[in-house]
Amino acid sequence: LKSLTNNDVYHLTRFTLQDLKRTSRLLDLPPTFSTPSGARLSDEEAFFLLLCRLAWPTRLETLAIFFPYSPGTISEAVNWILLFIYQNWDFLLHDFNSQLASKHLSTTKLDLFACKIYAKGAPLKACWGFIDWTIREICRLTRWQKECYNGYKHMHAVKYSAV
Incomplete structure (x- = not known):
């Protein structure tokens, strides 16, 4: 390093x-x-x-x-x-009422995030997060080929998503 x-x-x-x-x-x-x-x-x-x-x-x-x-x-x-x-x-993923999570994800903070996003031109007034997705291309499989095919990019891929 x-x-x-x-x-x-x-x-x-x-x-x-x-x-x-x-x-x-x-x-x-x-x-x-x-x-x-x-x-x-x-x-x-x-x-x-x-x-x-x-x-x-x-x-x-x-x-x-x-x-x-x-x-x-x-x-x-x-x-x-x-x-x-x-x-x-892990409690941050499950318990939004915990002291640490509520400090960052309180109703006040979420309203602030939504206002800032709306002020930048978003059409929704209550949007405070965005879905982000990533596609990682993989080699063509012999099994599970249909499940891994991505019609959008026309390739076999693993898809990840998060907010």
């Missing part, structure tokens, strides 16, 4: 180096941790590996070419950090 430029980090993760470090701190990740196989990683390294894994549709073996860890170690690090984030922050 130290040998990468800010542009490299952004290209690999869609985060700047500063944002990666800030988010790592905000998630309250432990400064270092050991994988079950004994490898020691810093919070920033593990979070960086997670972001790389989520940002590109790639195999662990491909990431191992760029990072000084085996595919098994990368897998353990990514799984550990995902589990840590889920165990500590």
Whole structure:
């Protein structure tokens, strides 16, 4: 991570180096941790590996070419950090009445978001979020071909969506 430029980090993760470090701190990740196989990683390294894994549709073996860890170690690090984030922050996905969630997703804040969006020219007065979707092309399958075919882009693909 130290040998990468800010542009490299952004290209690999869609985060700047500063944002990666800030988010790592905000998630309250432990400064270092050991994988079950004994490898020691810093919070920033593990979070960086997670972001790389989520940002590109790639195999662990491909990431191992760029990072000084085996595919098994990368897998353990990514799984550990995902589990840590889920165990500590999943309430934000389920409980909008929690103190932290209500601070950011209060009725007042959502009204503010909707007003700002409407002021920019959106036709809806109560819109506070947008559906974002990504299509990742995949090779043509022998099984489940019909389910993976995307008529819009005329290709076989995996589709992701989020608000």
